[in-house]
Amino acid sequence: MILLVEVLISALLVVGGFFALVGSFGLIKLGDPMTRLHAPTKATTLGVGSVLIASMLYFAVIEGAFSFHELLISLFLFLTAPITANFIAKAYLLHRAQPEALPRTERDCGWANFDAPKRDAVLTPPLNEDPAQR
Amino acid sequence: MLRKLLPHPLLTLLLTAVWIMLLNSVSLGGLLLGLILGLLIPLYTAAYWPNRPRLRNPLMIVEYILVVLLDIVIANVVVAKTILFKRNSAMKSGFVAVPLDLRTPEAITVLAGTITMTPGTVSSDLSADGRSLLVHHLDAPNSDELRDTIKQRYERRLKEIFE
Amino acid sequence: MIAYALMFCFGCFGLALLFNLYRLWIGPLIVDRILALDTMVINSIALLVLYGMFEGTTIYFEASLLFAMVGFVSTVAYCRFILRGDIIE
Amino acid sequence: MSVALIVALPFLGALLPGLMIRAGRNACAATTGAVTLLAFILLLIEAPAVMSGEVIQYRIEWLPALGLHATFFLDGLGLLFAGMILGIGLLIILYARFYLSKNDPMGLFYTYLLLFQGAMVGIVLSDNILLLLIFWELTSLSSFLLIGYWKHLPEGRQGARMALAVTGLGGLAMIAGMLILGEIAGSYDLTVILQHKEAIQASPLYLPALLLILLGCFTKSAQFPFHFWLPHAMAAPTPVSAYLHSATMVKAGLFLMARLWPVMAGTEAWFYLVATTGLATMVIGAAIALFKDDLKALLAFSTVSHLGLITMLLGFGSPMAAVVAVFHIINHATFKAALFMTAGIVDHEVHSRDIKRLGGLAALMPITALIATITALSMAGIPPLNGFISKEMMLEEAAHSAWAGNPWVIGAVATFGALLSVAYSFRYIAHVFLGPRRDDYPQQPHDPPFGMWAAPALLAVLVVLIGLAPGFFAEPLVVATAGAVTGGNLPEFHLSLWHGVTPALFMSIAAVAGGGLLLWRHANLERLWLAAPRPEAKRIFDALVSAAARASGRVTDALHDGALTRYLAILCVAAIGIGLAGYLGGQHSPGQRPQLPVSTVPVIGWLLLLVSCLSVALFHRQRLLALVLIGVIGLIISIGFIYLSAPDLALTQISVEVVTVILLLLALNFLPKQTPQESTMPRKLRDAAIALAGGLGVGALCWAILTRDFQTISDFHLEQSYPGGGGTNVVNVILVDFRGFDTFGEIIVLGIAALAIYALVETILHGPVSRRLRAWTADQVEAKDRHPLMLVVATRVMLPISLMVGVYIFLRGHNEPGGGFIAGLVVAIALVMQYMASGFAWAQSRSRYDYHSLIALGVLFAGLTGVGAWFAGRPFLTSDFGYVTIPPLEKFELATAMIFDLGVFLTVVGSVMLALASLSRIARRAGETLNPDPMDIDPSAVARDTEVR
Amino acid sequence: MNHWIIAPIVLPAILAPFLVLATRHSLRLQRTFSVAGTFALAAIALALTVAAAGGATEVYEVGNWPGPFGIVLVLDRLSALMVLLTGLLAVAVVVYAVGSGWDARGRNFHPLFQFQLMGICGAFLTGDAFNLFVFFEVLLIASYGLMIHGGGPMRLRAGVQYVVINLAGSTLFLFALGTLYGVTGTLNMADMALKVRELAPGNEALLRVGGLLLLIVFAIKSALVPIHFWLPGTYANAPAPVAALFAIMTKVGAYAILRVYTLVFGAEAGANAWLAADWLLPAALLTLALGMIGVLGSRSLMRLIAFSVIGSVGTLLVALSLFTPESTVAALYYLIHSTLATAALFLIADLILERRAIGGDLLHPAPSFPQAGVIAALFFAGAIGMTGMPPLSGFVGKLLVLDAARGADSMALIWTVILVTSLLAIVGFARAGSTLFWKSSAVTGEDDRAGETLPKAASFVPMAVTVTLLSAMVLLAVLAGPTTSYLEATARQLYDPSGYIEAVLGPR
Amino acid sequence: MEFLVASSVGSLTAAGIYLILRLRTFPAVVGVAMLSYAVNVFLFASGRLAIDLPPIIDKAATGYTDPLPQALVLTAIVISFGMTAVVVILALGAYLESGTDRIDTDDRAGPQ
Numbered sequence A: 001m002i003l004l005v006e007v008l009i010s011a012l013l014v015v016g017g018f019f020a021l022v023g024s025f026g027l028i029k030l031g032d033p034m035t036r037l038h039a040p041t042k043a044t045t046l047g048v049g050s051v052l053i054a055s056m057l058y059f060a061v062i063e064g065a066f067s068f069h070e071l072l073i074s075l076f077l078f079l080t081a082p083i084t085a086n087f088i089a090k091a092y093l094l095h096r097a098q099p100e101a102l103p104r105t106e107r108d109c110g111w112a113n114f115d116a117p118k119r120d121a122v123l124t125p126p127l128n129e130d131p132a133q134r
Numbered sequence B: 001m002l003r004k005l006l007p008h009p010l011l012t013l014l015l016t017a018v019w020i021m022l023l024n025s026v027s028l029g030g031l032l033l034g035l036i037l038g039l040l041i042p043l044y045t046a047a048y049w050p051n052r053p054r055l056r057n058p059l060m061i062v063e064y065i066l067v068v069l070l071d072i073v074i075a076n077v078v079v080a081k082t083i084l085f086k087r088n089s090a091m092k093s094g095f096v097a098v099p100l101d102l103r104t105p106e107a108i109t110v111l112a113g114t115i116t117m118t119p120g121t122v123s124s125d126l127s128a129d130g131r132s133l134l135v136h137h138l139d140a141p142n143s144d145e146l147r148d149t150i151k152q153r154y155e156r157r158l159k160e161i162f163e
Numbered sequence C: 001m002i003a004y005a006l007m008f009c010f011g012c013f014g015l016a017l018l019f020n021l022y023r024l025w026i027g028p029l030i031v032d033r034i035l036a037l038d039t040m041v042i043n044s045i046a047l048l049v050l051y052g053m054f055e056g057t058t059i060y061f062e063a064s065l066l067f068a069m070v071g072f073v074s075t076v077a078y079c080r081f082i083l084r085g086d087i088i089e
Numbered sequence D: 001m002s003v004a005l006i007v008a009l010p011f012l013g014a015l016l017p018g019l020m021i022r023a024g025r026n027a028c029a030a031t032t033g034a035v036t037l038l039a040f041i042l043l044l045i046e047a048p049a050v051m052s053g054e055v056i057q058y059r060i061e062w063l064p065a066l067g068l069h070a071t072f073f074l075d076g077l078g079l080l081f082a083g084m085i086l087g088i089g090l091l092i093i094l095y096a097r098f099y100l101s102k103n104d105p106m107g108l109f110y111t112y113l114l115l116f117q118g119a120m121v122g123i124v125l126s127d128n129i130l131l132l133l134i135f136w137e138l139t140s141l142s143s144f145l146l147i148g149y150w151k152h153l154p155e156g157r158q159g160a161r162m163a164l165a166v167t168g169l170g171g172l173a174m175i176a177g178m179l180i181l182g183e184i185a186g187s188y189d190l191t192v193i194l195q196h197k198e199a200i201q202a203s204p205l206y207l208p209a210l211l212l213i214l215l216g217c218f219t220k221s222a223q224f225p226f227h228f229w230l231p232h233a234m235a236a237p238t239p240v241s242a243y244l245h246s247a248t249m250v251k252a253g254l255f256l257m258a259r260l261w262p263v264m265a266g267t268e269a270w271f272y273l274v275a276t277t278g279l280a281t282m283v284i285g286a287a288i289a290l291f292k293d294d295l296k297a298l299l300a301f302s303t304v305s306h307l308g309l310i311t312m313l314l315g316f317g318s319p320m321a322a323v324v325a326v327f328h329i330i331n332h333a334t335f336k337a338a339l340f341m342t343a344g345i346v347d348h349e350v351h352s353r354d355i356k357r358l359g360g361l362a363a364l365m366p367i368t369a370l371i372a373t374i375t376a377l378s379m380a381g382i383p384p385l386n387g388f389i390s391k392e393m394m395l396e397e398a399a400h401s402a403w404a405g406n407p408w409v410i411g412a413v414a415t416f417g418a419l420l421s422v423a424y425s426f427r428y429i430a431h432v433f434l435g436p437r438r439d440d441y442p443q444q445p446h447d448p449p450f451g452m453w454a455a456p457a458l459l460a461v462l463v464v465l466i467g468l469a470p471g472f473f474a475e476p477l478v479v480a481t482a483g484a485v486t487g488g489n490l491p492e493f494h495l496s497l498w499h500g501v502t503p504a505l506f507m508s509i510a511a512v513a514g515g516g517l518l519l520w521r522h523a524n525l526e527r528l529w530l531a532a533p534r535p536e537a538k539r540i541f542d543a544l545v546s547a548a549a550r551a552s553g554r555v556t557d558a559l560h561d562g563a564l565t566r567y568l569a570i571l572c573v574a575a576i577g578i579g580l581a582g583y584l585g586g587q588h589s590p591g592q593r594p595q596l597p598v599s600t601v602p603v604i605g606w607l608l609l610l611v612s613c614l615s616v617a618l619f620h621r622q623r624l625l626a627l628v629l630i631g632v633i634g635l636i637i638s639i640g641f642i643y644l645s646a647p648d649l650a651l652t653q654i655s656v657e658v659v660t661v662i663l664l665l666l667a668l669n670f671l672p673k674q675t676p677q678e679s680t681m682p683r684k685l686r687d688a689a690i691a692l693a694g695g696l697g698v699g700a701l702c703w704a705i706l707t708r709d710f711q712t713i714s715d716f717h718l719e720q721s722y723p724g725g726g727g728t729n730v731v732n733v734i735l736v737d738f739r740g741f742d743t744f745g746e747i748i749v750l751g752i753a754a755l756a757i758y759a760l761v762e763t764i765l766h767g768p769v770s771r772r773l774r775a776w777t778a779d780q781v782e783a784k785d786r787h788p789l790m791l792v793v794a795t796r797v798m799l800p801i802s803l804m805v806g807v808y809i810f811l812r813g814h815n816e817p818g819g820g821f822i823a824g825l826v827v828a829i830a831l832v833m834q835y836m837a838s839g840f841a842w843a844q845s846r847s848r849y850d851y852h853s854l855i856a857l858g859v860l861f862a863g864l865t866g867v868g869a870w871f872a873g874r875p876f877l878t879s880d881f882g883y884v885t886i887p888p889l890e891k892f893e894l895a896t897a898m899i900f901d902l903g904v905f906l907t908v909v910g911s912v913m914l915a916l917a918s919l920s921r922i923a924r925r926a927g928e929t930l931n932p933d934p935m936d937i938d939p940s941a942v943a944r945d946t947e948v949r
Numbered sequence E: 001m002n003h004w005i006i007a008p009i010v011l012p013a014i015l016a017p018f019l020v021l022a023t024r025h026s027l028r029l030q031r032t033f034s035v036a037g038t039f040a041l042a043a044i045a046l047a048l049t050v051a052a053a054g055g056a057t058e059v060y061e062v063g064n065w066p067g068p069f070g071i072v073l074v075l076d077r078l079s080a081l082m083v084l085l086t087g088l089l090a091v092a093v094v095v096y097a098v099g100s101g102w103d104a105r106g107r108n109f110h111p112l113f114q115f116q117l118m119g120i121c122g123a124f125l126t127g128d129a130f131n132l133f134v135f136f137e138v139l140l141i142a143s144y145g146l147m148i149h150g151g152g153p154m155r156l157r158a159g160v161q162y163v164v165i166n167l168a169g170s171t172l173f174l175f176a177l178g179t180l181y182g183v184t185g186t187l188n189m190a191d192m193a194l195k196v197r198e199l200a201p202g203n204e205a206l207l208r209v210g211g212l213l214l215l216i217v218f219a220i221k222s223a224l225v226p227i228h229f230w231l232p233g234t235y236a237n238a239p240a241p242v243a244a245l246f247a248i249m250t251k252v253g254a255y256a257i258l259r260v261y262t263l264v265f266g267a268e269a270g271a272n273a274w275l276a277a278d279w280l281l282p283a284a285l286l287t288l289a290l291g292m293i294g295v296l297g298s299r300s301l302m303r304l305i306a307f308s309v310i311g312s313v314g315t316l317l318v319a320l321s322l323f324t325p326e327s328t329v330a331a332l333y334y335l336i337h338s339t340l341a342t343a344a345l346f347l348i349a350d351l352i353l354e355r356r357a358i359g360g361d362l363l364h365p366a367p368s369f370p371q372a373g374v375i376a377a378l379f380f381a382g383a384i385g386m387t388g389m390p391p392l393s394g395f396v397g398k399l400l401v402l403d404a405a406r407g408a409d410s411m412a413l414i415w416t417v418i419l420v421t422s423l424l425a426i427v428g429f430a431r432a433g434s435t436l437f438w439k440s441s442a443v444t445g446e447d448d449r450a451g452e453t454l455p456k457a458a459s460f461v462p463m464a465v466t467v468t469l470l471s472a473m474v475l476l477a478v479l480a481g482p483t484t485s486y487l488e489a490t491a492r493q494l495y496d497p498s499g500y501i502e503a504v505l506g507p508r
Numbered sequence F: 001m002e003f004l005v006a007s008s009v010g011s012l013t014a015a016g017i018y019l020i021l022r023l024r025t026f027p028a029v030v031g032v033a034m035l036s037y038a039v040n041v042f043l044f045a046s047g048r049l050a051i052d053l054p055p056i057i058d059k060a061a062t063g064y065t066d067p068l069p070q071a072l073v074l075t076a077i078v079i080s081f082g083m084t085a086v087v088v089i090l091a092l093g094a095y096l097e098s099g100t101d102r103i104d105t106d107d108r109a110g111p112q
């Protein structure tokens, strides 16, 4: 049983390392920033994910103490990775992409990067009061 | 009254779980403290989360998660293969617009996140009215197919969960 | 066996970091470098977890957690700077 | 006691004129006069005793560490000078009452005058040479004020400054001289010093002391080549010139030479320095005086000449010469003060002091003319006036003195000096009062009121009386004084008008005849004089001072031009240099500590760090990139800390780094995004060289420390952490307990930083910046969406989780890595995340915490936790802890350190947020609008809104 | 344990947040509490000085942890004196700031001021090297806030320079501390003194590196050439009352030099005894020279005063660098004097600048201004103080310094530099004063009377403060005897550190 | 390992020094940040290096690294954070007020 788990852990580690490596390799191999974005956002998450699972198993089985920390880290990563990717993509689009070259939104407005929010917020004039004082 | 004291019951549950995860051990005291914090913290943060959506079908979440996890694993293998074995010039990368039926911001976010974490796609931008999603694909010969997959596989399920 | 796997894994993540460094060095866009940093953070988190396993201790987990949180915030901050100039508006 | 009182009275009275001026000018002058008179009377009371050879002393201990004491003594010399100062002072006060116009602030004048008088009396009555120095400097200062009294006149300003500079120079030299003298004699008390002639003259330090002291004396007494300041000081009101520049201050130098005569005189050095200087001054001063057209200038240089005469006499070093010197001091004081006053009267009446524009005044103002004539004849040395007697005696002494073996040089030169003296004295009479009556005066001059001529008239009477009966009117005083000067070995002498047929008589006759001849040919000589090149002392002085000022300005400006980069380079070089010197200055043996093994991953981290450092240096001009690289470096250092067993450091470093980056990004928004390429290549190379040297130095130092073993006090902390501090995380226990005081200071630093930032932003937003900001436009392309939906949603989930993490890190800090500081940062970062997502205004409107109060509360919590220990009778910040068990829960710990840590937490959150809030105000002023909604587009809200609106 | 020892630190440390918390919106309340607190601080300092005059070195173990393991505060004659001087100066400055309205020209003046006092007192009282660093930082960051109080482009740019240079200094401080800890394994200064005595010879070089780097740090604070460059810009651009408070800042550096290099590197430090002396003397002489050259060469009033501060620091450090009891007495006496003189001059400069509508700070003739007569008198007195002329204490101080240099190897050089630079200063101040006051009255003739129309009440408090500072210099001269006898006892304590060490570490 | 740490401190210092000698405020601020990284690591290293011996009291621990420098570094980090914050805002204020971000001023004419 222990051996099985050891094998499993080892496999997870190897897989994790491999994917992480591929992800970072993609980061240098791929030719265009938008495509480069794919590599780390996916490969790395699986890489780290595998390592985290391996770690949980390791502590639970080998060290005999359950560890939930890893779940929390995974939660954080899964929550944040898409946002990070989204922002990097937006930053790239803003400076490098022609809005015309992008597919149409099929709505009566453009992409948020280039077109002001459709239902514009009711903008108030600048306040003179100090927000820190209220 | 109860809603005021317990603005986010699910969140309270989540936070208590987070607390246990943080403590890395289960004990009565820890659970109690976690529960207290899980009650108190949402009281403070509720202000930052107005118009919290109500989940229509929480059980559906489990199914969704399983689907996505599976897709992630597959996606990784696919992307790894693409990166390792395909010449850059041979990749058919590009953008595709995905019109959205979802309206809840939370649901849209989950969808966009899912897209980013799964095969060769990254959610890059929303349309200015929030009803269309700009997706970049690493290597997809047929972008219409991709769009349909997204709508079928993920958006449909999310619609069931959230709206 | 786990030890060997760990070594392998250390090697992979180490090499990954070097790749990230390469991207950081050549850029060419600032976005590329931010992406490289973000990837570095994620690889570091994995390294920390591996190190915890290696030493058999869990005291480094908070650091990983914090790395995750902080990496996210700083990447968003850099991007927001590019996007809007003012990161808190 | 009364000696001290004589000195003190003028000072004590100095405030009175300023007060009395409200009661009128007469009251003001009367008060001043009364003060002086009182001092004078006190002096006269002591006079008989002094004349009979007694020395009156008074001593107050002041500064034993230095040997500076308020000690006074009154002997013959002191009596003469003090009498002169106070007596002539009285006359000057009277004269000035009528001289000063209604526009002149009289109270101020008398105040200055009394200050000066006190200082002078202090000089002549001091028994302690350090005390004497104090009064000496005070005369310089008060005379500065008096000379510059007419502050609207440029001559007055320049004259005052010149006098101050020259006498200041002398005064400083004198300080050194006096200190040396005190060193030789073993005391600063004159009465002691005067006993040590042999010791002083034998000391190798005698010559330096002599030179320095003489420098002081010569400058004060306007001896060649320092004679030039005196005529320019004449820009002062005439009473000042009469008082300072004839009767008193210029005689301070003479006084000191006389005072120190018993121990300093009699050596070759003394003779050559003093006698030669005196002789030269006498002739040069007289020559200049002859060709001065300004009455006061003429008198001023005549004063220079007479001072030279007296100096020469003192320089001879023989007791009889000293007697003559004393006698001439008295005579000069009488006739010269009177002459100044007549010059003042002429100026006052005619509104001109230019001899060329004067003449024939004898008919218009007979009384003045009479006084002037008598006193001028005395100055010329015409019998039967007092000037004649002392000049005869001087020539007698000169005739008997040899210079470098040459027996007649001094006699001849002295006779020539006397001849010139006759010439200018006659000129004063002939060209001003005699000659045809002129009608071109702006208004008819006439004799002034009695009050104004009374004083000079009294002096003129004295001139005659002493001339006629020197034995009666002057001899006792001369004996007493000269006795003091010579230290008791006074020769037999008798003052009389007729000395018999001596060489001096013939010299005198030659002088008078020659003088007359000179005056007769004055016009021709003047042409020659004007044609001859001669150094204009004032111009030289001015050029010197302004050159010094310019050079100083240039040096100062060149060094302190505001080039911070150079300052920093110098600092770096200094630090590297002194470090290297320190290293080379002591023994060094290489360390023996076994080194830790190196594995692959750390090497990779090291590589990352090195490359990042290099990149920052190379790419720093792209500022955003520099910040990204800072992020990388922070990350690697944090990992390094973890690897090297410092988890607390890693947590702190990484969270501080992100907040720093955020702050820098916020600031960068309004700064240029690129640094222009402006350093030259040599400069870059220079900086790179300094940087490399610094890096090498620090690296080597680090290496040297890392590779050696040492004993440290932290074993105690490891041992006591749990039993004494109640925590297993030793670092945290050190922070909140062992060295909680450091942490207390540290959070205060943080709090102050936030308060200062807030204050700064407040200030600039209320200034002109505000306008500039309103016109500010973004200098880069902007995305159109400010608050993208995805980020907002993600942070909604992240915020509560992050807060949970914050609480967790706070609570565990005492036992595991964490604590209030890191927790504070985590919470702050979580809030920042919220703010980044939904904007400051919206987020701020959701939580109404006053960050000022948060900071203040934090510091107060921490501080009051510390103070709390007082009530338990323990020192500040003494902690207490205990374990609590509430069934069925596990045992848990409560510690006061937690409250302290809570203070830390609050301060951190408050400070970070206040700093961010302040920065966001700048953005708002730059035209950023407030967002009422948390995200740009909320598709569901659109649906809802269409129903509501 | 005498809790009063920590009061000069805790009082402002509690008062400042209280001011922020409770009185932030009421300037009147802020002023009341801040002034009252400052007076209380001065009173406490006086009491501490009286206590210290008894001769015993008192130790306060913060957190009840014994030295060298915890942080200790040490009250001896020197620290008491410095705290007292701080308290008195602070009273003058805070009253001036309130009276002149300077405190209302920006936010948070009083909290920052109190924190500044806390930092200064802490630096004087602490017996721990790292804690000294912390207090240095407290006083520095508060000084940053105060220095830029009121804003303005020049002030802010000068502020950047001031901060950057001091950040470099703080960095160096940590390098030095790291080195010293790495060699001696301790942070407590008394303990460090013992460790230095027993040091293995092979560690000597590193110890010296640490010790000398520390010297650079203190030299930056005290504005020693060639790292004095920060001072003219900073002081010339700081608000005048703040510059007046900064009079004590350079003294913090001087104090630290005196403390560290008599205690740790004193007579018993073997091969490392008097480590700083050889470096300090030439640098101090240069400082004195450059400072006074600057006085002569300055074209603006604030800069002139700033350079005179550098010059006075030079004089002080010349005396200090001789490291004899006599020279230390002279140095400390001069320290007190120059603190008063500097503060007085900056306040007088403020009185001038507040009134001189045309010409501002520049030493060019400009029309006369209200109350020019009175202010001229004050300036004259201030200049007398700074140039070291009688009857103010500067003269006594200078005599003490000269006297103390007697017998030193470089006596002739020291005397020459001190005396020649005095002349430069005299000429410089005379030029400045006659330009400001005499030439000014020449420019417009005689409209001094314009001043009579100015409300006198508004300027009463500032003038009274200035006069008080000037009078304090007279008093210091008159009381030179008792003062120096206190200082002699102080020097005895410093040159026999066994009392200090035993008080901190217990008898051994 | 010691060499890696020492040389890292050295290169951080070198980069920091180079940057604080630049002519604009922003690089100087970055330089200051680099220097504080350098000195923090240096101070930390003054307690010598140890791997996997965190100063957390534990019965199973085989030893502990020196906790004192760590505490000092924590304090130093926080302080330098405060300082960096002030200097960057000050630099911003100076730029907004004066329109230039040059770090060198021209003091020769004296302040205005």
Ligand code: NA
Pocket: D736, D737, D738, D740, D877, D878, D879, E062, E063, E064
């Ligand atoms: Na304690």
Ligand code: NA
Pocket: D735, D743, D746, D821, F074, F075, F078
């Ligand atoms: Na801390």
